[in-house]
Amino acid sequence: MNKVLYIPFLFLSLLFLQVFILNNILFLGSINPYLYVAFVIFYPLKKERYLFLFLSFLLGLSIDFFSDSGGINAFALLFVAYIRLFFIRVIFKKTEQDYLLFNLHQESFGKVFNYVIILIVIHHFILFSLANFSTQNFSSVLLNTLYSSIFTLILFFLGSYIFRRKEK
Amino acid sequence: MQQIIYFFQKYKYFLFFLLLQSIALFFTINNNSFHKSKFISSTNTITGGLYEKFSQFSDYFNLKTQNEELISENEQLKNLLEKYNSIGDSTVTLSVIDTSKYNQKYICSKAKIIKNDYHRPNNYLTIDRGTAQGVEKEMAVINSKGIIGITEKSSSNYTRVQSILNNNSKINARLKNDTHFGSLEWDGKDYNTVQLHDIPRQAALKIGDTIITGGKSTIFPEGILIGRIKKIDIKNNNRSIDIQLFNDMSSLGYVYVITHLDKKEINTLNNSTDE
Numbered sequence: 488m489n490k491v492l493y494i495p496f497l498f499l500s501l502l503f504l505q506v507f508i509l510n511n512i513l514f515l516g517s518i519n520p521y522l523y524v525a526f527v528i529f530y531p532l533k534k535e536r537y538l539f540l541f542l543s544f545l546l547g548l549s550i551d552f553f554s555d556s557g558g559i560n561a562f563a564l565l566f567v568a569y570i571r572l573f574f575i576r577v578i579f580k581k582t583e584q585d586y587l588l589f590n591l592h593q594e595s596f597g598k599v600f601n602y603v604i605i606l607i608v609i610h611h612f613i614l615f616s617l618a619n620f621s622t623q624n625f626s627s628v629l630l631n632t633l634y635s636s637i638f639t640l641i642l643f644f645l646g647s648y649i650f651r652r653k654e655k
Numbered sequence: 656m657q658q659i660i661y662f663f664q665k666y667k668y669f670l671f672f673l674l675l676q677s678i679a680l681f682f683t684i685n686n687n688s689f690h691k692s693k694f695i696s697s698t699n700t701i702t703g704g705l706y707e708k709f710s711q712f713s714d715y716f717n718l719k720t721q722n723e724e725l726i727s728e729n730e731q732l733k734n735l736l737e738k739y740n741s742i743g744d745s746t747v748t749l750s751v752i753d754t755s756k757y758n759q760k761y762i763c764s765k766a767k768i769i770k771n772d773y774h775r776p777n778n779y780l781t782i783d784r785g786t787a788q789g790v791e792k793e794m795a796v797i798n799s800k801g802i803i804g805i806t807e808k809s810s811s812n813y814t815r816v817q818s819i820l821n822n823n824s825k826i827n828a829r830l831k832n833d834t835h836f837g838s839l840e841w842d843g844k845d846y847n848t849v850q851l852h853d854i855p856r857q858a859a860l861k862i863g864d865t866i867i868t869g870g871k872s873t874i875f876p877e878g879i880l881i882g883r884i885k886k887i888d889i890k891n892n893n894r895s896i897d898i899q900l901f902n903d904m905s906s907l908g909y910v911y912v913i914t915h916l917d918k919k920e921i922n923t924l925n926n927s928t929d930e
Contacts, residue, residue, distance in 0.1 A: 507709055513905075517774040536668050544675045548682075553702050554772065555779040555815060557686025558679035565679060569672045619776050620687050621822070624843055 494530070498546055501526050506553040517631065520638040522646070523550060523560075524610045527568045528603060532575065532586040543568035559617040567610045578602045592651060604640060611636050687777070687823065697770060697781045703813035707783055710769040714908070721908045728799035761876050762914045764789070766796075769813075773846040773904045778818040780804060784912060785812040793874055795913040801880040801901040802826070802868060803910055814912075820846055820904055827869040828881055833858055836869040839881065839898070846904050848885065851896040860887055866898055873918045 501523045509520050526546055530539055547561030554560070575581055578598050581589055591599055615628045615635075663670070697703060770781040784790045786809045794806045796816050804816040804824070817824055820841050828851060829836035837854035851866060864884045870877025886897040 513774055519774070537671060540668070540672055540675060544679065547679070551682065552699070553697055553706075555686075555697050555781070556775070556777075557684075558682030562676060562679035562683060565672065565675050569668075617683055619843075620683070621776075624776070627844070 494542070497526060497529060498542065502546060502549050505550055510554060514638065515634075518634045518638055520642045521611060521614065521635060522639055522642050523547075524564065524567060524607055524639065525643055525646070527564065527571055527610075528591070528606060528643075530568075532572075532581075532589045534583060534586060536572075540565065540568055556618065559614055562617060563610050563613040566613055567606050570609070571606065574602055574605055578605075603643060604636070607639050607643070608632065608636050611639070697779075698785070698808055698810040698813040698815045700810070700812075703769070703781060703783075703810065706769040706781060710767070717906060717908055720906065724799060724908075731799075760916055762916065763911045764914070765909060766790070766814075766912050767909050768907050771905075771907055772818070773820050776822050776843040778820040779807070780816040780818055780907070782806075782814050782816055782910065782912070783812070785809045785814050787811045789914065790814045790912050794915070795875045795879075796910050797875075797879055797913060798902065798907065798910045801882065802875065803902065803904075803907065805874055806912065818904070819849060819900075826875065827871040828866050829869040830858065830860070831865040831867050836871060837896075839866075847900055849882065849898050849900060851884075851898055854894060854896065856894070860884060860894075860896065862887065873915055873921050876913060876915070 505521070505523045509522055512519055523546060527543055530542075533539065544561050544565045547564035548558065550556075550560040551558055575589075578601055579589070579594060611632045612628075615631045619625075619628050697706060764784070766782040766784040768780050769783050770779075772778040772780065780796075780803070782790075782796070790806060790809055792806055792808060796803045796806060802819060804818040804821075805826075806814050807817045808815045819826060819839065820843075822841065822843055824839075824841060826839040827836055828839040835855050835858035837851045839849055839851055841849045854860070862884050866881045866884065868875040868877060868879040868881060880901050882898040882900040882902075884896055885899040888895045888897075
């Protein structure tokens with residue numbers, strides 16, 4: 488896909504997918520996937536990071552607008568966006584020179600899996616702790632994080648598999 | 656000076672990150688207190704309009720249950736009407752209408768829920784009526800089965816409603832066969848169960864008793880249905896009462912917004928005694 492249009496397309500499709508479809512799934516009463524984390528995972532690596540951080544913040548905030556949740560999605564997504572570089576350095580052993588050529592599809596599945604699961608769990612944990620906004624019910628925060636992370640993870644790999652086949 | 660510039664150079668992304676993060680945190684904290692102005696809400700034109708479009712599609716799935724609810728409510732109202740007709744059918748007929756006797760206190764107006772949440776610790780609904788239709792903040796929202804929430808913020812065409820399934824929500828409630836009252840809260844666990852607190856110890860409670868609104872606030876009229884007592888726990892002299900709601904909060908369609916006509920009068924009276 489055209490590189491200029493790729494990011495606005497990713498932004499809008501993830502936003503509407505999350506707000507109108509995924510937020511209404513409520514599997515077993517309360518389990519929702521939060522697939523919009525994929526924005527942070529798919530966003531191309533660049534040295535200049537202002538735009539990336541700002542767009543992550545904006546995507547989270549837009550979802551907050553729709554779901555009346557204050558700023559919890561913005562907070563969680565921005566946090567994951569900021570620490571992404573650290574995990575890329577640790578897991579994939581990439582330096583600044585490799586950023587341009589970096590492509591998730593060319594990495595080994597084990598590494599990608601670790602990378603994705605860490606980002607998703609951190610994001611979900613922050614999201615649910617902030618939504619809870621008190622020290623009570625901490626067990627439900629952990630349970631929600633676990634279930635929703637599994638759900639998001641399955642959807643993420645299904646989705647990325649389908650879209651990769653299409654590009655060929 | 657050079658040190659400062661060097662510092663900013665080195666940590667520019669981190670500072671930018673902190674700036675955005677504090678904005679998000681500010682919104683989050685703001686959202687958790689009832690009476691502050693809210694910036695982030697789905698009552699604005701873009702989100703409200705999109706939700707309305709979307710709910711036009713999803714409404715078709717609920718048509719059957721909506722119809723059934725309407726029919727049962729009609730049945731109830733017809734029975735009430737019959738009762739009144741039989742009263743009027745006596746030998747005494749009122750010829751003079753004394754307006755001071757028919758002092759209407761509440762007005763109902765219908766609205767439609769275009770967005771509903773019930774799985775978070777703090778849930779909000781959005782309805783398709785706003786200040787242009789006379790809906791303002793702190794009005795009661797109910798349907799035929801019972802209470803739903805309190806309006807919190809209005810734009811010109813949409814209103815955000817704080818659901819009873821919200822950690823910040825506190826509603827005056829009492830037993831139907833008794834005048835002891837307590838406050839209704841939600842512990843954030845099950846969306847069909849709410850909790851009644853601070854009910855006096857002398858109140859006799861039984862499982863299955865009906866709980867209704869108490870009418871001690873200027874928001875809810877007295878006697879609106881809430882639910883049934885499901886479980887009574889006694890823990891160190893503190894009774895916590897679980898209430899099964901009559902409403903299924905996960906499928907709501909049309910609602911009524913109640914305007915209290917004497918609210919201003921009562922509020923000014925209360926404020927003047929405080930001084």
